[in-house]
Amino acid sequence: MLDLRFVVENRERVLETLRQRGLSVEQVLAQGDPWALDAERRRLLQRVEELRHRQRLAGEEIARRGKAREDASGLKAEMKGVAEEIKELEALLQDVQARLDHVLLLLPNVPDPSVPVGADASANQEVRRVGEPRRFDFTPKAHWDLGPELGILDFDRAAKISGARFAVYFEAGARLERALIQFMLDLHTRQRGYREVIPPYLVTAETLLGTGQLPKFEAELFKTRAGEKDLYLIPTAEVPLTALHRDEILEAADLPRKYVAFTPCFRSEAGSYGQDVRGLIRQHQFHKVELVKLTAPEASLSELESMVADAEEVLKRLQLPYRVIVLCTGDMGFWSAKTYDLEVWLPGQGLYREISSCSTCTDYQSRRSSIRYRPAPKEKPRFVHTLNGSGLAVGRTFIAILENYQQADGSVVIPEALRPYMDGRERITRGQ
RNA sequence: GGAGAGGUGGCCGAGUGGUUGAAGGCGCCGGUCUUGAAAACCGGAGACCCGCAAGGGUCCGCAGGUUCAAAUCCUGUCCUCUCCGCCA
Numbered sequence: 001m002l003d004l005r006f007v008v009e010n011r012e013r014v015l016e017t018l019r020q021r022g023l024s025v026e027q028v029l030a031q032g033d034p035w036a037l038d039a040e041r042r043r044l045l046q047r048v049e050e051l052r053h054r055q056r057l058a059g060e061e062i063a064r065r066g067k068a069r070e071d072a073s074g075l076k077a078e079m080k081g082v083a084e085e086i087k088e089l090e091a092l093l094q095d096v097q098a099r100l101d102h103v104l105l106l107l108p109n110v111p112d113p114s115v116p117v118g119a120d121a122s123a124n125q126e127v128r129r130v131g132e133p134r135r136f137d138f139t140p141k142a143h144w145d146l147g148p149e150l151g152i153l154d155f156d157r158a159a160k161i162s163g164a165r166f167a168v169y170f171e172a173g174a175r176l177e178r179a180l181i182q183f184m185l186d187l188h189t190r191q192r193g194y195r196e197v198i199p200p201y202l203v204t205a206e207t208l209l210g211t212g213q214l215p216k217f218e219a220e221l222f223k224t225r226a227g228e229k230d231l232y233l234i235p236t237a238e239v240p241l242t243a244l245h246r247d248e249i250l251e252a253a254d255l256p257r258k259y260v261a262f263t264p265c266f267r268s269e270a271g272s273y274g275q276d277v278r279g280l281i282r283q284h285q286f287h288k289v290e291l292v293k294l295t296a297p298e299a300s301l302s303e304l305e306s307m308v309a310d311a312e313e314v315l316k317r318l319q320l321p322y323r324v325i326v327l328c329t330g331d332m333g334f335w336s337a338k339t340y341d342l343e344v345w346l347p348g349q350g351l352y353r354e355i356s357s358c359s360t361c362t363d364y365q366s367r368r369s370s371i372r373y374r375p376a377p378k379e380k381p382r383f384v385h386t387l388n389g390s391g392l393a394v395g396r397t398f399i400a401i402l403e404n405y406q407q408a409d410g411s412v413v414i415p416e417a418l419r420p421y422m423d424g425r426e427r428i429t430r431g432q
Numbered sequence: 433g434g435a436g437a438g439g440u441g442g443c444c445g446a447g448u449g450g451u452u453g454a455a456g457g458c459g460c461c462g463g464u465c466u467u468g469a470a471a472a473c474c475g476g477a478g479a480c481c482c483g484c485a486a487g488g489g490u491c492c493g494c495a496g497g498u499u500c501a502a503a504u505c506c507u508g509u510c511c512u513c514u515c516c517g518c519c520a
Contacts, residue, residue: 045482045489048489049482049488049489049490050488052488052489052490053488053489055500055501056501058500058501059450059500059501060450060451060501062450062500062501063450063451063501064450064451066450067450072500073500075500076500076501077500078500079500079501080499080500082500083499083500083501249479249480380480381480
């Protein structure tokens, strides 16, 4: 969430952010006016603190008179009234605070000044293109044809077992998926300085509140129930990784903190009916290697650039053509201040498709989650900046390999970088 | 799942309802001593929030309750540990 003080002091900027993101100002303010609520909160708080101070002093006096065997009944009676007044004011305060918190959670992050302003994806800007799309002397197929034909992907049986938006991987398919995971983890841990983590895949509502998925995006999540307990399946490892240091104060020397995790991700994809229904593009369950960094505010933007480079390195080594896009204000995620997408070329579909998204969330998540660091000994703690990025989405990388490395006979050549992870195998062919 | 124990400052650990924001120890910081360090001795310091400051407020897992007053009493809840059962 945004800093209350920032909101109070930068009313125009906050309203502008809502507009730039294509959100309705009226609709958000209908949930509560943060400026009016804050004024009310201050008024109540001041009064409560004053009474509490009186109560404390009177307590000491009563104790003193008790020892000295003096009468304190009048003071006690008076304090009873004060205690009641405090209770009443606190109830009011709690209500105002709750309403204020509620609105604050619904305000999105303020975009970085370098982000292009625009209403939707059409205002996104291409930053660079890397690699040349290969020329085919035959018509390249889409992975949803290639995979089943090779016997390594089975959507029909997945539908039988679990319904739409699931896939079964067989043999070389399963092996390729596993090789990609291993390859990416090795790259990020050995050469890019990330610490490997296996986090929980089920998290509490509180954790999701900290990263921003709740309360606004509950529909996208799978919720589980076991007895009295509600837990959510993670939509991305960003959630547990960012939450690792919730309620902690880190040392400046510990920054940047860099984590990489391979996890399955679960998304309900509510509201995407009819979109990307074929193939692996949009599944309820998919694999991702996720990068997360906690940094000092000053380092945020440069760390974002280097994170994008980390994700790009995977594509470069797999020799997949891609482009880098900077998302405009209207297309960015709710809690992001700046986002780069990597889009890989998919010849079977003739388009560039998102395969990674790297963002800095500045202090939006760290404030919600209370993740701080101490700039120097004795100094006041400050909120860290949180960054996250896919490094990469494994399923979509799988797609890219199938489509980019397909041969006229329907086989798929395995990129050299992956061969060590597949027993030196060079090619996936039907029936092997 | 059953039975029990417990959650206090960076860590360990004491705490009779009222100068206890909290003894003591470890660790930490400063000093004495030493060529330097260690040891020893002396002194200092809880955290967070608001505030330029003075100062104020909050915090003994969390949330309620009793009371003039709660770390201390009551209720609920979460978590941890031990034993038993089950299980990858």
